[in-house]
Amino acid sequence: MADPIVVPRSEHSLSRSHIDPDALKVLYRLHKFDHIAYMVGGSVRDLLIGRRPKDFDIGTSAHPNQIKRLFRNCWIIGRRFRLAHVKFGPKTIEVATFRKLVTPGSEGDPDPAPPAESESKTQPQPGSRVIQRDNTFGTPEEDAFRRDFTVNALFYDIATFSIIDYVGGLKDLEAGLIRCIGDPGERFLEDPVRMLRAVALAARLDFKIERPIMDAIAKHRAEIRQAAPPRMLEELYKILRGGSAERTLRDLGEARLLAQISPELHRHRSDAMWRSLHALDAYRARFDSAPATLTNPILLGSLVAPIGLLPGRHADPLTLGALPVARGQVESLRQIISMQDRLLDPELPERAKRGLTHRSVFDEALTWLEIHGGAPVAHERWRDFVAHMGERPAPTDRRPRRPRRRRRRKPRTTEES
Structure with missing residues (x-):
């Protein structure tokens, strides 16, 4: 591995004034207790190209339990990929320990914790090369090389205020290119969701995708069916909420990834779908970040209602491939449209x-x-x-009842006693 490119503060545009104040608090506290603390991933990428990040993620040399000891407002989540969530009111700053690339079956966990009951119990299929757990901790350099795309592997060092680039991400950022770290085929077999993310990231940033990635998608697109359906549904909602839904869904269709994720959506692509997604993107463009009004029923409806996939009240449940769409959200969507x-x-x-x-x-x-x-x-x-x-009165269906009169008890007679 070569030495990284280090860009000092005087030679880059990323200012601490653009970083979330609570993220800065976490970075400063980790650094104060002698842990390496970097702002990582998409937040660095977005700030360098003048976009507002949707969140601010932090990478550190501290292990999850060490992070928890530093922050009383911290919760450890996940089993496949253990993370620390530091809470500031409704806001969450995600803190991850630096990890290194592992091969399927060799995953370790140097900082074990009991699994949560809510975690997925799905088992990999025989012969699968998907990495089931990713808790083998490493150095910042190893962490950079295990990431998906070069533009997502840039670090901002709070100790020196410099940008650190191990993988050529700065050059690709300037060229507007989505490029894999390592062999795309291998990386997509490790985590098939990366194929979806490559297309979504290029659409959101208006970047080009390098040819080897497209070739690998054409070869391995069926592997995306190995991904956990709840995770795929979450990724779909992220796309719909992200502001580039129309272009992303068009590109997923052209790459024939949409056919693997949901054959129903792929078959029903039409001008009505594109108009609906265009309207959704136009609404999202009015906000710096995704507004709370873009609920899952609104996002789901923007996708399925214009192409006639919303079932009636007494019809069969909505089917979108293996995606586990909640019935309650479908019912809410019916009420919204009605x-x-x-x-x-x-x-x-x-x-x-x-x-x-x-x-x-x-x-x-x-x-x-x-x-x-x-x-x-x-x-x-x-x-x-x-x-x-004014203030909406609470709904009521009946008149207020008169208070019941208590009946006086008769005094006990001498004979009764």
């Missing part, structure tokens, strides 16, 4: 309007109207109505 005609009705009586505001999906229905309704006047009318309503 409310649209009433939201568009300018003659709706006030009592009926107030009744709609009590529905559990009312806020999501307004978001759907704003994104897909094509009726800004109706949306503004509802916003004004809610604003002038």
Whole structure:
């Protein structure tokens, strides 16, 4: 391994003023207790190209249990990949110990912890080369070489404020190129989800994908079915929430990865789907980060409703390949869409309007109207109505009952005693 490129603070644009203050607190405290502490991955990449990161991840030489001892607001999560989550109110700063690349079957865990009951119990298929656990700790250099793409392997050192590049990520960032670290075929067999991430990352950054990656995807795309379905569903929601859903889904279709993830979505690709995803991306572009209004039912509906895949109330469950779509989210989506005609009705009586505001999906229905309704006047009318309503009264179905009168007990007579 060659010496890294180290770019001093005077020669790069990444400023601490652009880093989340709570992430800085974590970096400073780790450094104070003599641990190596780097900001890593996508946060460094995004700040160097002038984008706002969606999160700030930290890499350190401290082991998970050492991190926990430094932060009272810290929780250790995961088994396949053990992480420390440092909580600041609703915000989470993710801290990972530096790891090194391992081969399937040789995974170790120098800092063991009992598995959580909620963790996946799926077992790898015989002959699978997917790495099931990744807790073999290493050096910063080893950690850089085990990452997926060069632009995701850049480090920011809080001790010197310099950028550290072991893999040529700065050059690829300047060239707008997504390039694998190591052989793409090997890396995709270790973790097939990397194929999906390569396409999504290129779409989000408007970068090109190097030819060896596309060749490896064409050869190994069926391996993506080995990935855990809940993880794949989470990745799909990330794409829909990320602001480049239309381009990413188009590119996944062209790479024939979408056919492996969900044959139903691949077969039903159409202009209606692209218009819906374009509207979703336009809404997302209004915010610096993904807003809370983009709930899973809204994202799911933006994908399946325009192409007729949303089943009726008494029909078979929604099927998207092996993706485990929650029935509750499908039911919420049905209610959201069923409310649209009433939201568009300018003659709706006030009592009926107030009744709609009590529905559990009312806020999501307004978001759907704003994104897909094509009726800004109706949306503004509802916003004004809610604003002038004041505090919404709690729904009630019956009149208040009169208090019950207590019946006085008769005094006991002498004979009874």
